[in-house]
Amino acid sequence: MLKKFGFGRDTSPVKAAPAPATDLVATAQQLRKHREMVRVAVKGTLNQHGMGATWVGCEVNPLHLQPQPGGAADAMLIRLIIQVWREDLLRYLPALQKKILASLDAVEPGIDHSHHRVSWEFAPDCGCTVLDLPPAASWSGNRGASDKTGAPMTVKRRFDLPPSDFDQARDERDDIPSTFAATQTGFLNTDLSALPKNRK
Numbered sequence: 001m002l003k004k005f006g007f008g009r010d011t012s013p014v015k016a017a018p019a020p021a022t023d024l025v026a027t028a029q030q031l032r033k034h035r036e037m038v039r040v041a042v043k044g045t046l047n048q049h050g051m052g053a054t055w056v057g058c059e060v061n062p063l064h065l066q067p068q069p070g071g072a073a074d075a076m077l078i079r080l081i082i083q084v085w086r087e088d089l090l091r092y093l094p095a096l097q098k099k100i101l102a103s104l105d106a107v108e109p110g111i112d113h114s115h116h117r118v119s120w121e122f123a124p125d126c127g128c129t130v131l132d133l134p135p136a137a138s139w140s141g142n143r144g145a146s147d148k149t150g151a152p153m154t155v156k157r158r159f160d161l162p163p164s165d166f167d168q169a170r171d172e173r174d175d176i177p178s179t180f181a182a183t184q185t186g187f188l189n190t191d192l193s194a195l196p197k198n199r200k
Contacts, residue, residue, distance in 0.1 A: 030074075034108075035060040038078055041103040045096065048103075055089065056096070057081040063117060075115045082120065085127040093120060 042058045063075040080097065082089070089096075097118050104113050122128060 031060075031062060034076055037108050038076075038104060040107050041100050042080070044107070045099045045103045049096075049099070051089070052084060055082070055084045055086065057083050057123070075117065078116055078118045080118060080120050082122045082126050085122075085129065 038058055038060045042056060043053055046053055046056060058081065059079040061077045061079070063077050078100075080100070097120075101113060101116070101118070104116075105111075
């Protein structure tokens, strides 16, 4: 009678059935395989473009999204880690990321890698020499460049060249007084009545 009104009934939340051990083993093996494929793609891309094999490392972790249709792998988070500081490398990171994903398509053909996510980070011991941000004013105009110490540099205009011999000769000619009258600006006050009339 009491069970009819809910008394004595087990109200604890229903626990999901644990995944079979075979599924966990298969998932772990698949994750190991994808991690290895990403490492191969990263090292192969670095080697192909003449970069050091230790410049960029990687870590691969699942994103816990639903599996993609068509036999695609689960979405992965690929963390690319700058291990060696090189300022000339920084500007090419987007292109390097694109090449790595293209290489991953080559080493794992038939799998869609477009749903993977890529992040970048810097290893604490990468050797970065820039320890602070420049003054706020350095980001405006042409002062965005910095030297190897991170200090802002004043960028010269393209045509600020040192003076030549021709410039010096021209300056000497400018010192010679001119016999021409100075040019007057503005409109001339023309009195038409002073002009001669046409004779018939």
